[in-house]
């Protein structure tokens with residue numbers, strides 16, 4: 164049984180960059196629904212229920228075919244959002260890891276790449292900073308696809324589904340992304356990089 168993780172801060176704690184109502188619906192409704200559907204899909208396969216979400220997504224080909232898509236979508240939705248909540252914090256943090264400036268020239272270079280990945284992802288999906296064969300890479304995935312399924316380790320993910328920003332920003336995805344940078348928790352990014 165997978166359970167909805169705590170947000171770790173109040174719904175309104177990321178205001179004015181991300182509004183309380185969006186956070187509440189995003190966490191309590193969207194994320195909760197992914198978990199509910201993931202648990203439902205795994206119901207008839209007890210062997211898979213005790214596995215970690217990372218294992219399920221990394222070894223997606225081992226998942227029984229009849230629930231594979233459900234696990235990809237809802238398991239991905241669960242893991243992506245779990246990472247997302249933890250990589251934000253009220254007021255953000257300034258502790259940008261050196262590895263990022265090294266890989267992308269400087270912080271602005273990284274932000275520009277990540278922002279572009281988010282803006283150009285057509286429809287719903289995620290922009291990612293990932294570790295891939297020991298290199299840092301920026302790219303995007305569709306829907307709730309996890310980088311883990313492609314053998315990459317997610318370090319920082321940006322949700323660009325409309326449910327992440329529509330109430331406050333409507334169709335202005337670039338404005339949402341610009342504001343999101345103000346709440347990024349670089350301490351968590353550093354921790355993930357050092358693992």
Ligand SMILES: [Fe+2]
Nearest residue numbers: 193322324327
């Ligand atoms: Fe989302």
